[in-house]
Amino acid sequence: MLVLSGVAIIALGFLLRFNPLLVIVVAALVTGLAAGLDPLAVLARFGHAFNETRYVTAIYMVLPVIGLLERAGLQARARSLVAGLKGLTAGRFLTGYLLFRQLSAALGLTAIAGPAQTVRPLVAPMAEAAADVQDRGDAERVRALAAATDNVGLFFGEDIFIAIGSILLMKGVLDGYGIHIEPFHLSVWAIPTAIAAFLIHGFRLWRLDRRRARAAR
Amino acid sequence: MIGIGFVYCVAGSFFATCAILGLADRRWANTLFHGLLATSFFAGDRIGDLSNGVLVLALVAIATSGRMRRGETAEAAAPHGPLLALALVIPAVALGGTFLFKQMPALVDSRQATLIALATGVLLALALCWAVLRRTPLEGVRAGRRLLDEIGWAAVMPQLLASLGAVFALAGVGEVVGGLVGQAIPAGSVLGAAIAYGLGMALFTIVMGNAFAAFPVMAAAVGIPLLVRQYGGDPAPVAAIGMLAGFCGTLLTPMAANFNIVPAALLELEDRYGVIRAQVATALPLLLFNILLLWWVVR
Numbered sequence: 001m002l003v004l005s006g007v008a009i010i011a012l013g014f015l016l017r018f019n020p021l022l023v024i025v026v027a028a029l030v031t032g033l034a035a036g037l038d039p040l041a042v043l044a045r046f047g048h049a050f051n052e053t054r055y056v057t058a059i060y061m062v063l064p065v066i067g068l069l070e071r072a073g074l075q076a077r078a079r080s081l082v083a084g085l086k087g088l089t090a091g092r093f094l095t096g097y098l099l100f101r102q103l104s105a106a107l108g109l110t111a112i113a114g115p116a117q118t119v120r121p122l123v124a125p126m127a128e129a130a131a132d133v134q135d136r137g138d139a140e141r142v143r144a145l146a147a148a149t150d151n152v153g154l155f156f157g158e159d160i161f162i163a164i165g166s167i168l169l170m171k172g173v174l175d176g177y178g179i180h181i182e183p184f185h186l187s188v189w190a191i192p193t194a195i196a197a198f199l200i201h202g203f204r205l206w207r208l209d210r211r212r213a214r215a216a217r
Numbered sequence: 218m219i220g221i222g223f224v225y226c227v228a229g230s231f232f233a234t235c236a237i238l239g240l241a242d243r244r245w246a247n248t249l250f251h252g253l254l255a256t257s258f259f260a261g262d263r264i265g266d267l268s269n270g271v272l273v274l275a276l277v278a279i280a281t282s283g284r285m286r287r288g289e290t291a292e293a294a295a296p297h298g299p300l301l302a303l304a305l306v307i308p309a310v311a312l313g314g315t316f317l318f319k320q321m322p323a324l325v326d327s328r329q330a331t332l333i334a335l336a337t338g339v340l341l342a343l344a345l346c347w348a349v350l351r352r353t354p355l356e357g358v359r360a361g362r363r364l365l366d367e368i369g370w371a372a373v374m375p376q377l378l379a380s381l382g383a384v385f386a387l388a389g390v391g392e393v394v395g396g397l398v399g400q401a402i403p404a405g406s407v408l409g410a411a412i413a414y415g416l417g418m419a420l421f422t423i424v425m426g427n428a429f430a431a432f433p434v435m436a437a438a439v440g441i442p443l444l445v446r447q448y449g450g451d452p453a454p455v456a457a458i459g460m461l462a463g464f465c466g467t468l469l470t471p472m473a474a475n476f477n478i479v480p481a482a483l484l485e486l487e488d489r490y491g492v493i494r495a496q497v498a499t500a501l502p503l504l505l506f507n508i509l510l511l512w513w514v515v516r
Contacts, residue, residue, distance in 0.1 A: 003388045021277045028384040035388035047270030049383035051261040056376045061228040065342040067360025073296030112308040115480035147480040148495035155464040170456040189457035196506045
């Protein structure tokens with residue numbers, strides 16, 4: 001039971017809005033101590049894990065390209081491309097992106113899009129242009145929805161691909177119980193939820209358009 | 218053979234150049250932060266576990282000091298040149314390279330094909346920008362550093378959370394949570410077990426920030442012993458839908474920083490939790506759908 005103190009620290013730390021990095025390190029230390037490890041062993045274990053997970057942070061290497069293209073006017077170009085299309089609303093545009101993201105993730109192409117690669121330079125400015133945003137708060141909501149759409153599309157598309165990490169993890173865990181299942185069988189069962197995700201999020205995007213159309217009138 | 222080391226070299230060079238540029242601007246805290254990151258990327262495998270741990274503590278100390286400065290705003294030029302085509306270079310190379318590199322196992326580490334393709338795409342895009350737009354890679358790093366400063370210390374949060382997961386696993390946090398959930402289920406109720414399993418996946422994912430950490434725990438506590446063995450459910454949908462219930466939790470938690478917190482910083486939202494707020498109304502109905510689907514499959 002004592003090892004749950006780390007979980008409590010995480011919950012409290014986020015709630016009280018301490019610096020999240022500090023909260024994480026303190027939680028790790030307390031959890032390790034509660035499990036009977038000495039502080040230096042916890043620190044070494046944490047350092048080892050940090051070193052092994054550098055690939056998570058490596059994605060920022062795309063920032064020079066994105067930054068450079070933005071200085072050259074990429075966002076304005078993306079906006080003008082969308083503004084020229086009559087009848088393209090933010091909801092319709094984001095629904096199209098949702099479908100693209102789900103289908104490409106289902107084919108295993110998870111790295112071709114993402115917050116840094118596509119949302120900031122292309123999808124967010126295009127959605128803003130399609131929504132014809134009026135003020136900063138309005139723009140902020142549309143941008144947040146663009147990032148949300150990217151996540152929903154990725155999460156509820158990728159599990160249809162048979163060689164993705166989560167499918168392999170499930171297969172490994174089930175193997176441990178003597179239950180042997182083909183990855184294909186697992187990925188088929190990701191399809192109903194993928195369709196439900198498209199319908200639910202698509203419905204929200206459709207309502208966004210309706211709300212905006214009514215407000216404009 | 219080209220491996221993950223090449224990727225770390227590309228990323229490390231970016232962080233190192235940011236640190237040097239920060240020196241010139243007298244942004245000391247930012248310089249130190251980026252310099253430590255570069256050290257980790259270039260020398261992380263050589264300095265040992267304890268030194269890596271100390272490096273993390275130093276990163277956290279800088280982040281907590283509140284001395285890291287945000288990026289200065291820069292004006293964008295009037296658009297000229299094939300900007301959209303250039304923006305598609307990275308996704309296209311990531312896509313093509315992933316397929317290509319998997320065919321060349323002698324030359325490229327095929328397990329890391331996507332990341333290596335991504336790094337190749339970055340270098341190619343920078344070269345093309347130089348050739349076509351006459352903007353040098355150094356200008357690129359300057360512009361990229363502004364974006365990195367905009368993200369600030371949140372940039373290393375996903376990596377720290379992944380490391381916390383390793384400590385949780387070492388301490389056996391999962392087993393304790395699984396035991397608690399297992400005790401909370403009313404006996405003989407398929408719906409009760411489906412709710413405990415689906416909701417447990419989502420809640421544990423919210424705490425851990427990662428459905429991967431939650432799955433082995435909830436499978437051991439509820440999925441395998443109750444839904445599969447006792448009620449005779451097909452293990453494939455029990456596993457797959459359980460994982461997707463966990464993904465609904467990922468949409469709701471600041472602990473999944475790379476999906477929820479970093480994008481908010483990258484899009485320069487005022488509200489750090491803006492992306493999560495935009496996801497709640499999708500995640501909750503979808504979680505309900507997953508639990509009902511589980512119940513329907515097992516029953």
